[in-house]
Amino acid sequence: MTTITLKLRLYPTSNQANLLDATMEQYQLASNLVSNYYFEHSFKPKQSDLQKSLYHLIRDKFGLKAQMTQSSFKTVLARYKTVNTQLGRKPYKYLDSKSGKWVLVKRNLDWLQKPIQFHRPQCDLVSVRDWSFVKNQLSINTLGTREKMNFTAKGFEEYLDKGKLGTAKLVKSQGHYFLHVSCTLDNPKFEKGILKHVVGLDRGLRFLTTVYDEQGNTSFVSGKNVIAKRRKFKKLRQQLQSKGTKSAKRRLKAINQRENRWMSDINHQVTKTLVDTYGTGTVFTIEDLTNVRFATEKVSKHHRYEQVSWAFYQFEQFLTYKAELQGSTVVKVDAHYTSQRCPKCGSIDKSARNHGTHEYHCEYCGYTSNDDRIGAINIQLLGTNWVTDKSTSFKQVKSNEE
Known part of the structure; x- marks a missing residue:
């Protein structure tokens, strides 16, 4: 199986655009709060620990729905996992003054000096629970209501019916709104x-x-x-x-x-x-x-x-x-x-x-x-x-x- 990302462009009304902006902004703030907590607790909390400590706080403070709150935990943990992998691939290199040889030291999250920050408004949406297709339109959860809007999938139309669609990321770029959808395909196996x-x-x-x-x-x-x-x-x-x-x-x-x-x-x-x-x-x-x-x-x-x-x-x-x-x-x-x-x-x-x-x-x-x-x-x-x-x-x- 192969997983690719489908890029769907959304066409919200002005009111829907305001709802999308508010949702992404609050999700960003919630993710930063979770990131700070995870950093301060030495990267030890699991998702269940984050849920016990922060679930009600995030829902009350940022107005996120239940599934979005859970997704914010997954978003933060996934980002730290990625950064940890990147650090591991780029060891710290220094010249040992005694031996005169270069020494490589493998790095991990302990090398971070401050929490990872989410600077770009975004929101991760779970298939069916947060987004779905309804009569050639896209239905998306926001802070307020679930909104239906038009969309295009230029270049990705063939995959909408072929693959299994999963979690999507709502983003805004150059004033336009996009939904990046993960799609798992049953491709031919190489032999x-x-x-x-x-x-x-x-x-x-x-x-x-x-x-x-x-x-x-x-x-x-x-x-x-x-x-x-x-x-x-x-x-x-x-x-x-x-x-x-x-x-x-x-x-x-x-x-x-x-x-x-x-x-x-x-x-x-x-x-x-x-x-x-x-x-x-x-x-x-x-x-x-x-x-x-x-x-x-x-x-x-x-x-x-x-x-x-x-x-x-x-x-x-x-x-x-x-x-x-x-x-x-x-x-x-x-x-x-x-x-x-x-x-x-x-x-x-x-x-x-x-x-x-x-x-x-x-x-x-x-x-x-x-x-x-x-x-x-x-x-x-x-x-x-x-x-x-x-x-x-x-x-x-x-x-x-x-």
Whole structure:
């Protein structure tokens, strides 16, 4: 099963809009109160503990209905769980003065210095209890009454009848109201017995994606225009920051949101093209980039932002759910030596890769190719090893690194 999020746009009347605003605002305040309590009690209370201590207080103080009150507890606990996971993925790194070595310390919620705050008005709504479809309209609970309003589901219409709809999040963006609905789909299960393709994907900035498949076909998604556009966003952002006025700050916020939407759109386009091209029964193999960083010191400070950052994790998420919907799968493999190993003779040589000319030349067998293509070939080989239950990492056979 795969869970995706459906984005429904709401069209409330002016009175309904006021009710939605009031509901989201009170839910936000209630969530902050719960967050403060959870932080002050060292992250120990469970949902049942929060209910015993805060249920009647929240209902009386913020006017939330019973189900919304329960949802505020779940919202806070889920947010802390997410932050805890994020902290665990990014250990604290420091240089030990005695040993002269870098030390990684795993982090958790104890590293937080203040409670998590919910700055954006929102509200989580439980299916049927808080929202439902009634004769081509959407029925939503508010602080006052349950309101029916028109909606559109552009691009998501096919999923409204296919999947199981669950909890939804009510949000307001750019003056418009949206309901983000979780939808669980019974997608075709991937089976190795019906395997059709094994595809290696090397992600980067010069080429957002370099693709290599089992037939030896190679394709590149250029990042040149992406870098240029991000450079424009950066320049505009710097100009607005230098002004420092209220209008400049509002404009700055809008620019940031626009850049994020644009990046998401690029990732959607690339991943959709990949899944549509290869279809059912495909193993998309990517590197596990956890704790992998781009070497910023090798890029000039002026160009550092746009050349060493991209939403690679988002790309991975988009590719994963799109592949699962098609009966395909995504496999993450060890990133070590994928850009240093010769795919022809298997030798590993760091100096074989020329970053200036973007060329890989093996001094042992003479094999030469584009360095990004080399990475995609090696990743594809690791994907093939996964299919055949062989080792999914390379061992250092030969090396000129020293």
